[in-house]
Amino acid sequence: MQRHQLLFEYGKFCKLCSLPCLQKAQKQILTNVSGIFRTGMNAIMGPTGCGKASLLDLLADRKDREGFEGEILLNGQPRTQNYKYHVGYVVQDDIICRNLTVKENLMFSANVRLSTKYTADEKTKIVEHVILQLGLGKCADTIVGNDLKRGVSGGERKRTNIGMELVLSPRILFLDEPTTGRDSSMARSVMECLHQLSRTGCTIVFSIHQPRYSIFKLFDTLFLLSAGRCTYHGPTDSVLNFFSSVGFSCVEHNNPADFLLDITQGDRPQLSAQQQDDIAFNEESS
16 A cells, blocks of 8 residues: 655745735745645644644645745645646545535546546445545435535535545545535544545645544644644654643543643643642642
C-alpha cells in the first residue's frame, strides 16, 4: 500500500485586496507556517478567520500564489503541474444535482472526470466500489432531493459529495469543514466514514471549527492555527499535555476542542502556579 506525505513551509502569505477608490492594501494571512501531513486523519483547526481555508486552498493548489513565499512538497518532491488532478477537494457547500439519484451523481462525475481510456463497465465498477466504501448502498437509487422534494439525509448527501471526488481515486483528499450544517449525529457519521477511508492508505486533510469530542478523538494529527500562526502541530492525543506544560490545563469533562478554541481566541487566561498545583493535586487524589 502506497503512503503519501505532504510537507509544507510558508515564510508568509499575503492576499492583495484592491478597490477602485482605494490604494492596494496588503494583509498577511499566514506567517511562518510549516508542517507535515501523513496518511491518516489530519485536522486543521482554529477560530473563524485564523487562516484555515487559506492554508487548505494552498495545500490543494487552489489559491493564487501572488504574495506567497515558501514551498509545498509531496513525498519530498515539488508538486507537478498536474498535481491538482491527482487530489480530491470537497468544498463546504454540497455541489450536487438534487434531481438525480446518488448513483447517478457518482456516474456523472465518473463519466465527466475520468480518462476516456476507462470503459463504461470499468467506470461502473469504480462507482460501485465508492458506494460500498462510503456505505451508500441503501440509498444508491434514491434521489438526492431538495427543499421541495424529500430525498437522502444530510449525512448521505455529504458522503455522496465526497464520493464524487473518490471516483478519481485521489492520493490525497482535502475537505473544507465537512461537518458544517450537519447535526451532531450526521457530522459523526461523515467523519467516521472519512476515518475508515484514511485506514485504507488515503491522506485526509480537512479544516474543522468546533467538533464534538467523539469526532475530535478520530483525528490522528492536529494542526492548530491562531491569527495565521501555528500554535500546535502534532499527535492529537498529545495536545492537552502540551498546553498543560505551558500553563493551560483542560478541566475534567470539558470538550478538548472547545478548550483549544478558547486558548487560540485568547478567551482563556493562563493558569497561575497555585492553580496548576491545585489541579495537579486534585488529579493525584482522584
